[in-house]
Amino acid sequence: MVSLAGLWTYCFAPGRLHLLILSARPLLLLLLLTVFCSPEPCFLHPQPCHILARIGHTVRLGALLPTRQPARIQNALNRALASLRHQSGGADSSTTTSQAPPLLPYNLSLEMVARSPAGGDPESLSRSACQDLVVRGVSAVLAFPRSREELIQVEFLSSFLEIPFISILEDTEPLVTKNQFHLQMSARVPPSTLGSLLLAVLQGGEGDRDRRSQREGSWGGAAVVCPGWEEGGDGLLSHLQRHSGSTWHLWDIINLTRITVGGDRRGSTSEERREDQMEEEALKILSTRFLRSPSPISSVLLMGSDPECLSSVLRAAQRLAPSLPALQWIMGYPLSPDSLHTLGGPLGLLAYGEVGRKPISFYIRDALQLIGRAVTAATMVRPDLALIQNMVNCYDKPNRHELPSSGQYLARFLSNTSFTGATGLIQVDAGLSRVLSSQLFHVWSLKRGALGQPAWVTVGQWTRGRLELEGGVLGLVGGFGSSQGQGLGAGVRGGDGQGDSNVGGRWRPGLSVEGHRLRVVTLVEHPFVFTREVDEDGLCPAGQLCLDPRTNRSDIIHSLFNQLHNPNTTAADWDGSDLPEDLRKCCYGYCIDLLEKLAEDMGFTFDLYIVGDGKYGALSGTGRWTGLVGDLLSGAADMAVTSFSINSARSRVIDFTSPFYSTSLGILVRSRDTAAPIGAFMWPLHWSMWVGIFVTLHLTALFLTLYEWNSPFGMTPHGRNRLRVFSYSSALNLCYAILFGRTVATKTPKCWTGRFLMNLWAIFCLLVLSSYTANLAAVMVGEKTFEQVSGIHDDKLHHPSMGFRFGTVRESSAEDYMKKSFPEMHDYMRRFNQPTTPEGVHMLK
8 A cells, every 4th residue: 555645845947836746655765865865955945936036146246446446456356256256166076076165045146246436525435335336236245445534434324224334444443333234354454453462462471471460560661663653653552552451551652763863964974983873872862761760661662664763773772681681672563574584683572473464355255255155044044135135225215114124134144154264264243343354473583593693483473362472471571681692783774774885874854965865756747857768778878767666655665765776685575576667767857957966066865756646745634645745754755856836734744945946826728729620610510410411401302303203294204205304413413502502503393392392491401501600600709718718816717607627736736725715616626636737738638
């Protein structure tokens, strides 16, 4: 006796439901055994065919590219997508033993909608998100804010849209917030995290803290700052001051940015003598502060980017070792492993740096995988909320009390997703709205090796907020003890690592320029500064060799000049290779001649480079100066030589020489052509009007011919034996004669219908000719008055008509003058401003 059993299941075709009747018990048992033993995962939720058809079997994700360098992020996004597709699809079956699970369920495809806002202001960001991303029904959005202001804008935008945002930060400090719709992922270690790492190193780990707590209740240290410490150092010191615990305190900050050298400044003091004087002055300041400090100082944090200052301080630290044997020195900035061999110092010196640094495409890949895993998990529970986005219009938000928010539903799964990705273990800290990745830092110590030579040894590593030490004890106390010896002198020489001993060291404020090397920044503007390519040997037969770094970062500029003067040394940014030829330029012009004459008279040499952002310099919304002024303030350049205007804002932060060229504010207008072009007669009418006129002419001639040939009275060969025939060419001749108003020998049609049509064409031509003549006069007069501008107070500038465009150079003294004197005019013209003078002149042509 065989019993029947029934089983309901969904078909893969949407909208069709079938009933499978299995009438054999053994067959049913075999089917169940096959299902449970199948290696493929079996989802509990049936495949939502109607939902998949509604979304087109596609899950869309948005990407808000940065306004600066969007192509770099777009390329990284493409690499991340290609890597995910390769991982999900698997490599060759003969070489791959296991295949990663698909990124999305049900073979759904992933579509990225990447857009770059027109500007960094909130209005441009909101418009790009609403008009380009939300209307496409994106499930989540990747953002790449470059500043704290942009990060705050993304924070508010995610809360309003209720769509999950993942911000991938490179140089921005994450916000301390709790927003389920906005997760922050740091691709680079922010200053607050570096501060936590330094605190962990300064406190020495659990073993050292337990040992010190038995001997002394509290200990602390000081920070020695050299020139260049402002780039990131301010955030580090602020974090150390705020988070000093019961076992370590920052007692003192010693400022050596204005350290000076005494003696003869006319050139009799040699390079070695000057460095010895700097060392003596640093030793005097440090010994006075350390020996007379009312608080116990056990560690010293050295911060700065000036090699001369760092070298002097480290040599002075060796001489302080006998009187302060328990003083521990630590480098405050993170270093790359390749730069350790160029750093000398006393034995026991500690340094730290990131190893195995991942590119930005790896973080984008992990962010996409995080979203994909969350969508997969959410689809298994509620596919309608996970796949169908109900937020598709920024101006018509759904009522969350009537309809659940799909973004809020997906955000819950994002907060509970973790996996091992390309950057390590990926976890979400919902309390801080951050995506935690695994950056690995090593802590190195300068110790004496087996052969007695100083060598860097890894003594600990730091990852995910925890310091792990070799042997459990870092051994901070006694860094300069007798058992370690006096150590090695600093190996940094020649200022900024340029090592050009033949031309003198890098000039510093307070020193005479004679015998020193100055770093000069310029900006290309004709006729003051021109550029051309170098010759085949990379030299400049005429003019001065200058670099075009295309960046304002002082560390990259330092590395470029170091590579220029020492091509055989290893630079961190160029891996020891030759300087790229496309960075070499030849600069010449009036300002370059003036600089050469000044260097000859004053007795100094100089390195010349072109400002990276191509701007004169203005105060940005973040409080930082851009362009030439920014390079001077950051220490990347010592002097700027170009057509540089003096205004009150710049005079408050930098010094100017006496002007070598004086001029007033001028207005360039579009040049007036002496002769009208050959096509000027067509200006009064639009091209579509011209096409319509001549198409109508030929159609009229065609109908005239047809009427005449089909009339019994017409001039046709089949008519009343007429000697003259009215052909299509006769009709064209007649229509053109009427259009241009010229009397020529024509044939008049005999058919009454043709004559009526001919008169209609004559009336049409009269109207067209009258309109053309009037418009021609108006256009010619308009062209003459359009270019006439009397001055800055002209009504055309203060009350511009539609289509009238004018502007100036961005972040120039002219723009600053317009902004202060004529704010309404500045608001209108800033949309037409150009980044450089040549581009502005080109817009007039």
